[in-house]
Every structure is written in C-alpha cells, then in structure tokens.
Amino acid sequence: MSYNRVILMGRLTAAPDMRSTSEGTEYCRFTVACDRKFAKKGEEKQADFISCTAWRQTAVFVYKYFGKGSMIQLEGEWRHEKYDKDGETRYSDYCLVDSVSFCGSKNESGTVTDKPQTYSTSALDIKPDEGDFQEIDDDDSLPF
Numbered sequence: 001m002s003y004n005r006v007i008l009m010g011r012l013t014a015a016p017d018m019r020s021t022s023e024g025t026e027y028c029r030f031t032v033a034c035d036r037k038f039a040k041k042g043e044e045k046q047a048d049f050i051s052c053t054a055w056r057q058t059a060v061f062v063y064k065y066f067g068k069g070s071m072i073q074l075e076g077e078w079r080h081e082k083y084d085k086d087g088e089t090r091y092s093d094y095c096l097v098d099s100v101s102f103c104g105s106k107n108e109s110g111t112v113t114d115k116p117q118t119y120s121t122s123a124l125d126i127k128p129d130e131g132d133f134q135e136i137d138d139d140d141s142l143p144f
Helices: 056-065
Strands: 006-012 017-020 026-035 047-055 071-085 088-102
Touching (some): 017 056, 047 056
Antiparallel strands (some): 006 026, 006 071, 017 026, 071 088
C-alpha cells in the first residue's frame, strides 16, 4: 500500500496563470512560497518555491479568488514526471492540486494579513431554538 498526499500553506509568488487544453479543459499553474521552519543562526529564514497545477473547477476558483501574495492552503498529490524536450530528457516536480482553502484575508487598506476572517452569528441574526435543549440536573445520571 502507498499513500501520496501533500498539504501546503504559503503565499502565491505571482498571479495564477490560467490556460486551457486544445479540448477546452481549463488548468491553472502557480507557485507557492512556503517558509521553512528553522533558520541557521544569523541567517534569514529560507523558503521553498513549489510549482502547483490545478484543473477544472479548482483551477477556475484559484484564478478567480487568489492573486500575488495571497495566502493559500492546498491539498494534492506530489508528481514527478519525465519528458523529452529537444531530444533531451528532463524532469518536472510539482503538486497536482485537489482542493484549496483561504487562510488569510485583506484588511481595508488592501494589505494581506495572516489572521483569517471570522464571522459572528449575531451579525447574521441567527438565534438557536430554545426548545431544542434540555437542562440536566447534577443529580441526573448519564448513560455512560
């Protein structure tokens, strides 16, 4: 049994590049910069720049909602492909993206923050039904 799953979180280094195949299937390529956990003493933190490719609806979503500098979290598979170009064998490593999530937001001034947006249920006027809950006395025994 084998398992190939990649989870990344980082910032897009440039705007996503949207294209389509000759059959009309849309795909999007982009690069995510992921900071390394540690830095050598006296040196700046390093980052890994990971090429990513998303297809179909996921590609459209990335192209529509993410831009240069956007924080993104994604899941996918790691791919290592071999191809020939000009008679020379080359290799390509990238993440084939299955799903993406927002993990940062822009504030009013347009700058990106690392703090995700939160929404309050009170702002939406959602109130729980009071009849759905039953109070439990301390004397009541629980079945477990």
